[in-house]
Amino acid sequence: MISTLLIVVVILAIAFDYINGFHDAANSIATVVSTKVLTPFMAVLWAAIWNFAAYFYFTDHKVANTIAKTVLEEYITLEVIFAGLVAAISWNLFTWYYGVPSSSSHTLIGGFAGSGMAYAWFMGANPITAINHSAIVTIAAFIVLAPVIGMIISVIITLIIMNIAKRARPATAEKWFKVGQLISSAGLSFAHGGNDAQKVMGIIATALIAEQVIPNFEAMPAWVPLSCYAAIAAGTMSGGWKIVKTMGTKITKVTPLEGVAAETAGAATLGITEHFGIPVSTTHTITGSIIGVGVVKRVSAVRWGVTISLLWAWILTIPVSAVLGGLALAIIHFIL
Incomplete structure (x- = not known):
């Protein structure tokens, strides 16, 4: 019997x-909006x-x-x-509100781990x-590695594109890059959906296993991935304009070439x-990539004060979420 x-x-x-x-919509659309390739509405729809x-x-x-194996089954x-989700939602809304x-x-991993530890x-x-x-060590390592990998790849791609396009007429090159941004933003949104929707799938599958609705992860019913992908797409449609501003303009000025x-x-x-199978942060990854294109211009083109503030948010997310998860579990424990 399924419980309430x-x-x-x-x-x-x-x-x-x-x-x-809507919290992570900025990851996919910040550059395409800041370069005016798409209007904000068309960008979130895309x-x-x-x-x-x-x-x-x-x-x-x-x-x-x-994700399902972050906390041991016993x-x-x-x-x-429940406590982990409450913690994750709380921190997500807090950071979204402040852009x-x-x-x-x-935050999902931290909240889940913190409530499990409590x-x-x-x-x-x-x-x-x-x-x-x-699992936790791998995830923690990629807090650093994901943005660094994104930055290195973006530097390489920027240099390649600049070398290929250096003989093109500026107006023609600009047109190419705007079309290119549609393709690259689609690719990023595609990867974002594939990466982030799965994290909630892992949580729902874990809950179904805990209640013995399904015997194991492989028996996850089809409605779980379908509902998760639909939910993240609907959330993206709602936008996340405060974070778009941070990602699209505050780290470095982004041109269509650099957006691609x-x-x-x-x-x-x-x-x-x-x-x-490594659950990395889409936010960290695209931030590192944006920093990379800024560094190619010159190191001073990156607003390092903003970047350092973001770094502190990254460092604090897992421990703060873990504490919130532990507190939420403690409240539940004493109430029930």
């Missing part, structure tokens, strides 16, 4: 996926279409499987999952034993990490 709490957890998870969409299109391609669900209950492009992926403590076990250390390079680099990085 399971229904609440599934609804909350899909709500988080929706919030993830991104949402490609977010959902990823449903038909990313069928191995490797990232979802990694410490997973519906209460733990800070933090990672929806890492549950272990209440059970009289060592909290550290509740989490899958290899940054978005292509971001999509490539996400594609590589998804292939290996």
Whole structure:
């Protein structure tokens, strides 16, 4: 029999996926809006279409499987999952309100891990034993590696494009780059959908396993990925204009050429990490890519003060979310 709490957890998870969409919409559309290739409405519509299109391609669900194994099975209950989602939604809305492009992926992982650790403590076990250390270490490493990889790839792509286009007429080159941005932003949105929708899939699958609705991850019903991709696409349609401003204008001034390079680099990085089942931050990746195109112009073209502020948000996301997850679980524990 399906419990009321399971229904609440599934609804909350899909709500988080929706919030993830409008929180992270800026990742896909910031450069294409700031360069005026698309209007804001057309940009979010374009991104949402490609977010959902990823449903038909990313069928191995490797990232979802990694997320599902963040907390060890013996410490997973519906209460733990509920508390983790409450923490993740709280931090996401807080950072969205202040226009800070933090990672929806890492806040979900942090909230889930924190509530699992709190549950272990209440059970009289060592909290550290509740989490899958290899998964957490890999995720933590890619807080640094994902933006660095994105930055390196964007530098290489920018230099290649500049070399190819240096003999072209400026007006012709500008036209090419605007068309190129449509393609590159579609690729980034496609990779974003494939990467981020899977994280909520992993959480819902974990809840279904905890309630013995399904025996294992491989038995995840078809409605789970379909609803997750639909939710993130709907969220993207809602936009995230405060973060668009930060990503599109505050880090460095982005031209259509640089927009193509940054978005292509971001999509490539996400594609590589998804292939290996590593849940990385789309936000971190595209930020690193934007920094890369700025560095090619000159190091001073990057507003490093803004970048350092973003870095602090990245560093704090997992521990703050973990604390919030632990507190939410503690409140549930004492109430129930």
